[in-house]
Amino acid sequence: MGGSFALALKRAGLVKRVVGYSKSPSTTERARQMGVIDVEAPSALLAVSGADIVLLAVPVSATEASFKAIRHLITPTTLVMDVGSTKHDVVDAARRTLRDKLGCFVPAHPITGKEVSGVEHADAGLYTGKQVILTPIERTFTAQLQQASTVWTALGCHVVQMSPQAHDAAYAAVSHLPHLLAFALMSGIAGQPQGKEFMSLAGPGFRDFTRIAASDPKMWRDILIANREYLLEQSKIFQQTLQSLEKLIASGDGDALEAQIAQASQSRAKWRVASPKSHE
């Protein structure tokens, strides 16, 4: 996510110089060799020194430590953003650590991504035509919020603003729960004696349904735990719906089953992934 942001900013001509920092020096070196960053910083703090825009692209559980590491070199005009998939925990971490710099932080969640991570998959077009959710709080500076909106818009994104809570409630339903279900399905099949044989027979429906199950375990462990309240609530609604469908299947009630599938099918057929164009 960080590498793609750097490439997209460069392509849009919005930045002169990108400074990169990673805990693993080999990552930063590769990023420089690939032209994703111009300079390798020896520490997170020094990466922030003199920066206009700071983007944290770390697992959400690492946000607090990252804020602590950089806060001393954040100035009143620095724009600090993250790209985390959960927002209330990130906002809580900012409140605990950033103090008088809290206003510089604009929580951001670009609705995109790949099931593969790492700078070698950085892609200048990753954000084009995608939604970015900004979840400012009451103490966010208007200047930084405006700048964040301008930057993402310049990258071809459709910017949506909402509260951290509204964000987390929505993404529990449409992202975190689907990931949890995909992990559970893969895990449940792989755990069966015939699991491998079953999977060798699977087709394109299985491929698409389980694509998100290949996502990064550390990142998703954090997201599922960080948003556990909304997630478990959504999982409960899901299981109630599943069990009501199971009852219709067990009893062979074809008419009622068809009616409920038809409702699901129509909801899905009408749905289109949001993009700047579809909002015009």
Added chain:
Amino acid sequence: MGGSFALALKRAGLVKRVVGYSKSPSTTERARQMGVIDVEAPSALLAVSGADIVLLAVPVSATEASFKAIRHLITPTTLVMDVGSTKHDVVDAARRTLRDKLGCFVPAHPITGKEVSGVEHADAGLYTGKQVILTPIERTFTAQLQQASTVWTALGCHVVQMSPQAHDAAYAAVSHLPHLLAFALMSGIAGQPQGKEFMSLAGPGFRDFTRIAASDPKMWRDILIANREYLLEQSKIFQQTLQSLEKLIASGDGDALEAQIAQASQSRAKWRVASPKSHE
């Protein structure tokens, strides 16, 4: 599926004349206008008259009535196939209806499809590079089984043989359960007051995960009920796995959660949709 089979046979030069029948005359007329079929038959029985190959492409619950309608004009050398997603119910229907013609029937399940149905979506390339499962029984004629294998292979398919039971057990896990879960997810979200708002925020992960939820309700009602025993068994395993993941999330056990996600993620990352090439 029927229209795509006709187009694929024509493209491969395997047939001279395709006769089509549908309960709805407008479908057959459109198929003829599109060049998918050459002749419209006035009845299912007359469509079979003089045919070398008969393909039934009907919802699995309509298989028995279709067999009854055509059995009098099946000859000992006719190859009869279906394309149903469940096999033991189709085989049972054949046993009940085809009598001395039972050996002509080779149950087939091409692992492909679109979430849209109808002759207007017929596609000559639909089967290229896909798996086709044949589930012969003890009374299937070897001549027809060989011919079925030859025809699908000529269309670029990888042919796999197994028992109807083994087929239904496997597809309960890797196809029918994923469909059921996708229907339940869409239905559960659509039923919430904020469902529409949530869906407007969803991204590419949701798009792929729920693609199969747009499938045809009548066809899937039949499949889920026809394969209910294996399906409910797989759904039980799935829910047990989901609940064990929920426990780790609720207790915040990050290490155990990450380990289980990693296992799911690795299984999925290693998996590739089977194709003739990948079997070479």
